[in-house]
Amino acid sequence: MISAYTGTQVRHAEEPLLAAGLGDVLMQRAAHGLAVAVIRELKARGLRVYGSSVAVLTGKGNNGGDGLYAAAFLAARGMRTTAILTADSAHPQALAAFERAGGRVRHLSDAAPGGLAADTARADVVIDAVLGTGAKGGLRGSAAALIAAIAEARTGSAAPGFVVACDLPSGVDADTGEVAQPVLAADLTVTFGAAKAGLLADPGADFSGRVEVVPIGIEENFERPALRRLDDGDIAALLPRPERRAHKYSRGVLGVVAGSADYPGAAVLACRGALAAGVGMVRYLGPPEVADLVRESCPEVVCSTGAAADNRVQAWLVGSGMGPGDHEQLQRARDAVESGLPVVADAGALPALPDALAPHVVLTPHAGELAALLQRLGGDEDRAAVEAGTLAAVRRAAALTGATVLLKGATTLVAAPAGGVFGQSDGTPWLATAGSGDVLAGIIGALLAQLGSDVEHFGKAGVEPGARWAAVAALGAALHGKAGRAASDACLGGPIAAGGIADSLPHVWGKVSTLSNGGIRKRNSHSQPLR
Numbered sequence: 001m002i003s004a005y006t007g008t009q010v011r012h013a014e015e016p017l018l019a020a021g022l023g024d025v026l027m028q029r030a031a032h033g034l035a036v037a038v039i040r041e042l043k044a045r046g047l048r049v050y051g052s053s054v055a056v057l058t059g060k061g062n063n064g065g066d067g068l069y070a071a072a073f074l075a076a077r078g079m080r081t082t083a084i085l086t087a088d089s090a091h092p093q094a095l096a097a098f099e100r101a102g103g104r105v106r107h108l109s110d111a112a113p114g115g116l117a118a119d120t121a122r123a124d125v126v127i128d129a130v131l132g133t134g135a136k137g138g139l140r141g142s143a144a145a146l147i148a149a150i151a152e153a154r155t156g157s158a159a160p161g162f163v164v165a166c167d168l169p170s171g172v173d174a175d176t177g178e179v180a181q182p183v184l185a186a187d188l189t190v191t192f193g194a195a196k197a198g199l200l201a202d203p204g205a206d207f208s209g210r211v212e213v214v215p216i217g218i219e220e221n222f223e224r225p226a227l228r229r230l231d232d233g234d235i236a237a238l239l240p241r242p243e244r245r246a247h248k249y250s251r252g253v254l255g256v257v258a259g260s261a262d263y264p265g266a267a268v269l270a271c272r273g274a275l276a277a278g279v280g281m282v283r284y285l286g287p288p289e290v291a292d293l294v295r296e297s298c299p300e301v302v303c304s305t306g307a308a309a310d311n312r313v314q315a316w317l318v319g320s321g322m323g324p325g326d327h328e329q330l331q332r333a334r335d336a337v338e339s340g341l342p343v344v345a346d347a348g349a350l351p352a353l354p355d356a357l358a359p360h361v362v363l364t365p366h367a368g369e370l371a372a373l374l375q376r377l378g379g380d381e382d383r384a385a386v387e388a389g390t391l392a393a394v395r396r397a398a399a400l401t402g403a404t405v406l407l408k409g410a411t412t413l414v415a416a417p418a419g420g421v422f423g424q425s426d427g428t429p430w431l432a433t434a435g436s437g438d439v440l441a442g443i444i445g446a447l448l449a450q451l452g453s454d455v456e457h458f459g460k461a462g463v464e465p466g467a468r469w470a471a472v473a474a475l476g477a478a479l480h481g482k483a484g485r486a487a488s489d490a491c492l493g494g495p496i497a498a499g500g501i502a503d504s505l506p507h508v509w510g511k512v513s514t515l516s517n518g519g520i521r522k523r524n525s526h527s528q529p530l531r
């Protein structure tokens with residue numbers, strides 16, 4: 001599990017060490033980790049360390065101190081180092097160490113910004129150490145103009161070098177991932193003590209590049225993370241596995257209330273997602289012409305009639321491909337929510353459900369649908385506001401509705417009403433294709449049907465009871481993202497259609513499940529050695 005924290009949590013974790021007079025030790029550890037990461041990245045790109053150039057942009061706080069100490073290490077390794085001091089002061093000891101190591105200092109206040117930006121953009125490595133967790137808002141004044149000019153110079157030409165953010169890209173809010181432009185997009189963010197939540201949520205993640213965490217000795221002092229990400233080991237541990245004596249009903253039946261005359265394909269794609277995600281059986285309820293298409297496309301699906309209450313299932317999927325005029329389907333969706341069973345509620349069901357829900361109801365809006373939901377509950381966020389502050393918006397929706405809320409996007413966030421948030425970023429932009437969300441709803445529905453009643457399962461994987469519905473939804477988002485990526489990889493990085501996500505899921509599932517302790521022999525409960 002990757003755990004991320006707010007800047008305030010990181011500062012609290014540092015406090016005991018600062019009180020013990022270890023502030024400079026922490027900074028040296030951070031700076032050394034940053035320098036090592038820069039050297040590793042240079043080598044990975046086939047560049048020599050000795051003689052390569054590095055420009056470090058510094059502010060007046062400790063973030064600038066980290067950057068200057070790191071540049072001093074790099075100067076000692078033979079790099080040509082320049083520090084551009086963007087503020088009227090700099091961390092005094094770090095600046096002295098940098099100068100002792102032979103680094104060159106330039107002051108933003110003394111230079112023509114255009115020339116300085118052009119020189120900086122040409123460096124093999126640019127380190128952004130202007131603002132860290134102590135930032136109040138974004139870059140201002142001449143520092144903002146310099147960063148904007150460097151960003152522009154780097155986009156205009158095929159910039160040869162790479163950008164490394166020290167702790168976080170300046171202008172990205174460590175707690176929320178909100179972005180105050182201008183921000184210099186990093187290829188690599190080297191962050192200290194723990195990942196910051198804002199690096200793993202959009203839009204901050206757009207600017208963070210790859211994120212590496214440098215341990216600095218504060219790791220024991222953290223409490224509850226602000227955001228968690230399931231890694232492959234967690235996914236392997238959480239995947240349901242059929243018992244040896246399993247039958248289709250014990251493995252879980254998913255009821256699907258989806259599709260309409262206008263969008264019949266959504267029902268098919270939701271069923272295909274569910275079938276690929278290990279469910280024992282899918283029961284479809286919907287208009288006869290949609291049911292015909294479902295039968296034709298997925299003969300495995302059992303099509304039923306009647307009300308939701310007449311059909312025995314372990315979980316429901318409602319809403320994909322439904323509109324406000326689909327009264328009978330919407331009534332089934334409301335009944336499914338009333339049943340008390342786990343429900344994934346997508347698309348057309350979102351505006352039709354009661355305002356007050358429960359954690360076992362997983363809502364799956366995209367940004368536009370989340371804005372509409374928040375507006376209905378008294379907020380004034382539009383789609384752009386949700387996209388500018390995804391973490392805050394998804395938390396607010398979960399708190400207001402009492403449901404688990406999954407916000408779809410490049411990073412998919414899942415908020416539990418009790419407070420925990422998961423953030424998955426396993427996919428590819430090729431997933432932004434019509435019907436992709438229907439497949440996701442099918443996958444989550446299948447997981448709810450299989451795992452919904454198994455509370456202990458989550459405890460074993462380190463997920464507390466209050467966050468287990470969010471963990472199921474995050475597991476679904478992770479599988480969906482990985483399946484989309486695998487489908488695209490199979491076409492050498494080419495485009496995918498939504499059905500391809502479902503098609504590649506079983507293979508992705510099998511591959512990731514081999515990572516569980518015990519390895520490949522534990523992959524299936526029936527592949528036991530003969531006794």
Ligand SMILES: NC(=O)C1=CN([C@@H]2O[C@H](COP(=O)(O)OP(=O)(O)OC[C@H]3O[C@@H](n4cnc5c(N)ncnc54)[C@H](O)[C@@H]3O)[C@@H](O)[C@H]2O)[C@@H](O)CC1
Binds near residue numbers: 023030064168
């Ligand atoms: N506290 C510690 O012991 C450690 C801190 N570390 C580093 O220290 C950073 C936090 O340091 P600080 O608390 O000094 O904060 P920052 O270095 O983020 O910057 C704060 C300074 O910048 C000014 N400032 C704030 N917002 C500004 C804005 N929008 N425009 C211009 N100036 C602004 C403030 O007045 C303050 O002087 C972390 O991100 C990390 O890089 C690491 O060295 C590890 C140890």
Ligand SMILES: Nc1ncnc2c1ncn2[C@@H]1O[C@H](COP(=O)(O)OP(=O)(O)O)[C@@H](O)[C@H]1O
Binds near residue numbers: 366408410437
């Ligand atoms: N840029 C992106 N990168 C990765 N995944 C994305 C991106 N954009 C969208 N997705 C994913 O694709 C799916 C789109 O779902 P949705 O918006 O409901 O589409 P539809 O309604 O057409 O099915 C979601 O799972 C979302 O997380």
Ligand SMILES: [K+]
Binds near residue numbers: 063129130132166168
């Ligand atoms: K920074």
